[in-house]
Amino acid sequence: MRLLIEIGVEELPAIPFLKEYKNILPKWQKVLEKYEIKADFSFDFTPRRMVLDSSNFPNKQDDRVVEQIGAPKRIAIKDGIWSKAAVSFAKKCGIDEDKLGFKKIGNDEFLYYEYTQKGKDVKEILSDMINDFLKELHFGKEMRWGNGEFEFIRPIRSLAVCLNNENVEMQIYGVRSKLAFYPHRSFGYDLVEFKSADEYYEKLAKNGIILNSKKREEKILNEFKNLEKTNSFEIEKDRDLLNEVIAITEHPTALKGEFDKEFLNVPDEVIITSMKENQRYFPVFNNGKLTNNFVFVSNAVCDDDSLIVSGNERVLKARLSDAMFFWQSDLKNGLNPDSLKNVLYIKELGSIYDKELREIKIALNLAKFYKNELEKEAGKEYEKLLERAIILSKADLTTLMVDEFGELQGIMGSYYAKAMGENENIVKAIKEQYLPDGEKSELPSSIFSSIVALSFKLDSLMGLFSVGKIPSGTKDPYALRRSANGIIKIVLNKNLNFNLNKILEEISPNYTKFDIQILQDFIFDRLNTVYDVNISIINACLKSGESDIKKLNNSILALDEISKKESFKENFSTFKRLANIIKDEKIKKVDDSLISQNAEMELNNAFNSLKLDLKDSKSYLNELFGLKEKIDKFFDEIMINVDDESLKANRIAIIGQIYNSFLKVADIKEISF
Numbered sequence: 001m002r003l004l005i006e007i008g009v010e011e012l013p014a015i016p017f018l019k020e021y022k023n024i025l026p027k028w029q030k031v032l033e034k035y036e037i038k039a040d041f042s043f044d045f046t047p048r049r050m051v052l053d054s055s056n057f058p059n060k061q062d063d064r065v066v067e068q069i070g071a072p073k074r075i076a077i078k079d080g081i082w083s084k085a086a087v088s089f090a091k092k093c094g095i096d097e098d099k100l101g102f103k104k105i106g107n108d109e110f111l112y113y114e115y116t117q118k119g120k121d122v123k124e125i126l127s128d129m130i131n132d133f134l135k136e137l138h139f140g141k142e143m144r145w146g147n148g149e150f151e152f153i154r155p156i157r158s159l160a161v162c163l164n165n166e167n168v169e170m171q172i173y174g175v176r177s178k179l180a181f182y183p184h185r186s187f188g189y190d191l192v193e194f195k196s197a198d199e200y201y202e203k204l205a206k207n208g209i210i211l212n213s214k215k216r217e218e219k220i221l222n223e224f225k226n227l228e229k230t231n232s233f234e235i236e237k238d239r240d241l242l243n244e245v246i247a248i249t250e251h252p253t254a255l256k257g258e259f260d261k262e263f264l265n266v267p268d269e270v271i272i273t274s275m276k277e278n279q280r281y282f283p284v285f286n287n288g289k290l291t292n293n294f295v296f297v298s299n300a301v302c303d304d305d306s307l308i309v310s311g312n313e314r315v316l317k318a319r320l321s322d323a324m325f326f327w328q329s330d331l332k333n334g335l336n337p338d339s340l341k342n343v344l345y346i347k348e349l350g351s352i353y354d355k356e357l358r359e360i361k362i363a364l365n366l367a368k369f370y371k372n373e374l375e376k377e378a379g380k381e382y383e384k385l386l387e388r389a390i391i392l393s394k395a396d397l398t399t400l401m402v403d404e405f406g407e408l409q410g411i412m413g414s415y416y417a418k419a420m421g422e423n424e425n426i427v428k429a430i431k432e433q434y435l436p437d438g439e440k441s442e443l444p445s446s447i448f449s450s451i452v453a454l455s456f457k458l459d460s461l462m463g464l465f466s467v468g469k470i471p472s473g474t475k476d477p478y479a480l481r482r483s484a485n486g487i488i489k490i491v492l493n494k495n496l497n498f499n500l501n502k503i504l505e506e507i508s509p510n511y512t513k514f515d516i517q518i519l520q521d522f523i524f525d526r527l528n529t530v531y532d533v534n535i536s537i538i539n540a541c542l543k544s545g546e547s548d549i550k551k552l553n554n555s556i557l558a559l560d561e562i563s564k565k566e567s568f569k570e571n572f573s574t575f576k577r578l579a580n581i582i583k584d585e586k587i588k589k590v591d592d593s594l595i596s597q598n599a600e601m602e603l604n605n606a607f608n609s610l611k612l613d614l615k616d617s618k619s620y621l622n623e624l625f626g627l628k629e630k631i632d633k634f635f636d637e638i639m640i641n642v643d644d645e646s647l648k649a650n651r652i653a654i655i656g657q658i659y660n661s662f663l664k665v666a667d668i669k670e671i672s673f
Contacts, residue, residue, distance in 0.1 A: 001164045003039070003057035003122075004197040005130065007050045008158030008182055014047070014247035016139040016153060021045075027136045028052060031129050036061050037122070044211045046250040048182060051211060053197065057163070061119030068093050070111030073102050086111060126161060127170035134172070146174050158182055158191065165196040184208030184250050186301035208251045208301045216246050220297055223254035224282075227295060231256065234285045235295050241276055248280075249299040257281075257313045261292045263320040266327045267415050273405050274319045281316065326400040335395035335416050343397060348467040348512075352394050355459060359390045362455040362507050369497065373447040378425045382448070389429040389452050392417055396430075410434050425449075436486050443493045450490050457483040458507065465519045466511040484523040488530050491549045500524075501547035520547065527552070533560040536672045543667035551617075555665045558617035562625065569673060571628050575662070578631060578655050579669040581640065587656030594650040599637040603630045604654050607661075617665055624662055631655070 025043045032039060039057045043050070070076065070089035077083065082090075082097050090097045093113045103112035139153040150156070150173045159177045161168040167179045180191035181200070187207045194200045201211070210216050220242070224235050245252065263271060268290045275281035275294055284293040294316065298308050340353040349355065363386045367374055374382040396402045396413030405412075414431035429452040432444040444450040460483050464470070471480050491498040500523060504516045527538050533556060541555040562568060595601050610623045640651045662668050 001057045001059055002162075002197050003052075003054045003164075004160070004162040004200060005052040006158070006160040006181055006200070007130075007134070007156060008160070009048060009050070009152070009156050010154040011047045012045075012154055012247070013139075014244040016141075017045075018243055018247055020137060020139050024050070024137065028133050031133045031136070034132070035125055035129055036064065036119070037129075038062075045213065045247075046209060046211060047248050048250065049209075049211075058122065060121050061125070063119050064117050066115055066117050068111075068113040069103075069105070070113075073109040073111070076100075076102075076111050089113075123163065123168050126163070126168050127172065130159075130161070130170070130172055150174055160194075160200070162194075162197055162200065184301060186251075210251055213246050216249060216252050217242070220245065220252050220254055224295065227254060227256055231284075231293070232286070233291060233293060236272075236283045236285060238276065238282065241280060241282065245280055245297045249297060251299060251301050253298045253300070253305070255296055255298055255305055255309055255312075256284075257294050257296060257309050257316065259292050259294065259313065259316050259320055263324060264290065264292055266320065266323050267412070269408055269411050270323050270327065270401065270405065271320065273408060274323055275316065277405070277407070278319055279312070279316060281312075322404070323401070326404060330396075330399040330401050330412070330416060331419055333399070334420050335392050335413065336398065337391045337395045339398040340394060346464070346467065346469070349463045352397065355463070356390050356394060358463065358510050359393075359452075359455040359459045360387050361510055362458050363387075363390055363451050365506055366451050366454060366503070370447055370451070374451075377446055377448050378423070385423055385425055386448070386451065388422070389426040389448075390455060392422070392426065393430050393433050393452065393456070429453075436489055437482070443490055447494055447496075450494050450496070454487060454490055457486050458503070461487075461519060461523070462504070462507060462511050465522075466514050468514075470518070470522075480522075481526060484526040485529060487523060488526055488549060492530075492553055495550060497548060497550050499548045524552075527556070531556055531560075534563065534671075534673070536670055537563060537666070540666040540668060540670035543670050544663055544665055546665075551614075554617040558621055559666055559671075561618065562621055563671070571625060572668075572671065574628050574631050574635075575625070575668050576671075577635065579659055579662075579667070582652070582656050582659045587660060588649055588653045590653045590657060591646075591650050594647055595654075597638060599630075599634045600651060600654055603627065603634045606630045607654075607658055612661060614664060621662075621665060624658065627658060631658070 025041065028041060028043070032041075037058060039054045041052050041054045043052055045051065068089070070092075071083075071085040075083060076086040076089070082100070086100060087097060089111050090100055093115075095113060099113075101112055102109040104110075134152060137153070142151050142153055143155060144151050145155040152173065156173045156175050158181060159170075159172055159175045160179050160181060161170060161177045162179055167177055170177045178191070178193075179195065179200075180193045181204070182189070183192050184207055192203055192207055194203050204211055210219065221237075224237065227233075228235055271290065272283045275283055280296065282295040284291050284295060296312055298305065300308055302308070337353065337356070340356065341351050343352045344350075345352045345355045364383060367383060367386060374386075378385050393410070393413065396409055396416060399412060399416070401412045402409045410431055410433050414427050417430050418427045425446070425448045428446065429444075429449040432442075432449040433452050433456050435441055435444050435449075435453055444453045460478065461480055464478055464480060469478060471478075476482075490496075500520055501516075504520060508516055524542055527542075528535055531538060537559050538556055541552055541559060544555065546552050546555065563572075590604060592604075595604060606627055610627075612620055612623055614620055634655070638651060640648060642648050642651075659668075
């Protein structure tokens, strides 16, 4: 049978809806499983409707066999008479006692009753199914309507449940089902009735509704292409913005507007942010340069779009006029770090200005490790430039522009610093101080900028951990996991030697005392998100005790590459055995005078002849793994657990020195497949 369900709602907010979108069909599938219905469904939507459609919906649930199991036979029958437990079981099953039986389960017999439960007609359960489905959807903040008894992302205004071209009577969220839907508002405000699923789709199209989101996307992109060809410009097709526009339109039409060229004197980021965030407009470029054109997607259906275009142009002009005022005012005032003394960061950590002072101390501490690189980039006065960069870095938080467009912090600061004639390293560092700010984000482009960004992240982590604001579970209100990720990515991007333990210890006097190992473990836990490798390889490398991120990176990459060779698993078993034998043994120095058998002599000599260079993790590991044959021979021919304790200890020392050498790169006991 054909089942079509349309849940008509007031306009769905795009972003909360899109976050839940991927879960909608799976959640409906769970409802089907709960009610023991097997059917394939498609899901489509517009901002005013959610539609489920199936061409193979059954007319009833499948019949199913129900088993009831009761007490063991020894309890069910006492002296040849049914016990209270058996009588109670019969009552529960709705049968007479003489129909009771037993079934052997395992080594015992139990009271047993089996019957076939007839499946219900789907018309009897559809209402419950739809109710359950709607309650499973989670969009964040919800609305209440009626007398407050109904709650959903937006009020439900219509409900159509069409089963084999018939309306299934039900009432959900105060709405009675009817074979009817609301058309596009350009076509009317009254319900449009239909008699079948096929007619539903025909009348949707005739009433201005493009139900399929992919078709709406195709229409938008085709019209973008035509506009680009006609006007010789390029539209920035921001994927997130495009998804949002698709979600808020039922009949999209791409249109072009213009704004006064004088607004191009405002930084591009301001214009683009104003377009995207406030109006959902797409910026337009010509040879990579922002133009005074913009493209927007209208949801209106009309013959003359001129009024729509002019209306949107007026709205954008007002937005850009405000931005121009903010820009000019901020330029006059410049960056004023002292204003940050009145801006609270965290109660226990003082103001934003206090945070900057701590960041300066961190930056100067880091700078001593990278003196040569910094001198090449910024000259001998690099320390003063670092101090200046950091003290100006967050001054834009008190500007009018950042107050209006919070996402432009740092970016606006770099513009104002440039206008003030600041050094180019300072300008760039202010702009890049928050990088990376996302999974696919760019990274600071210089060592100078990297130190400013690292100082910001290290202070955030040290400061917040020191006052007990440590992320737990999914809660991370200060984005400290992102800060930890950022530290690792910046270090690896610039291939910096970065001994995390040493650095944390050196900067710790600036903070309330806490267990720094907790923070180090927190940062290293983020390695799992940086590498696409077997997690046990990362854990094995961390067990080496190495805390330099660059060296850890070399070890992880080398061990991962070696572990992917076909022969590795077979070879690895030898070294796993070696590691397991060592366990917590205290390894002594090998005493050559106690070596008497060829196998132990050969292994010891082979180890001593290895060329082990920790600077090259791959070569280092390959040298050690090359001992496999001699280790196998040692295990085959040498008895370790002998009565002579000195001989036993020496044989453990022979293989122990190999394990300890591995341990400088990774603890091979930790690796698993």
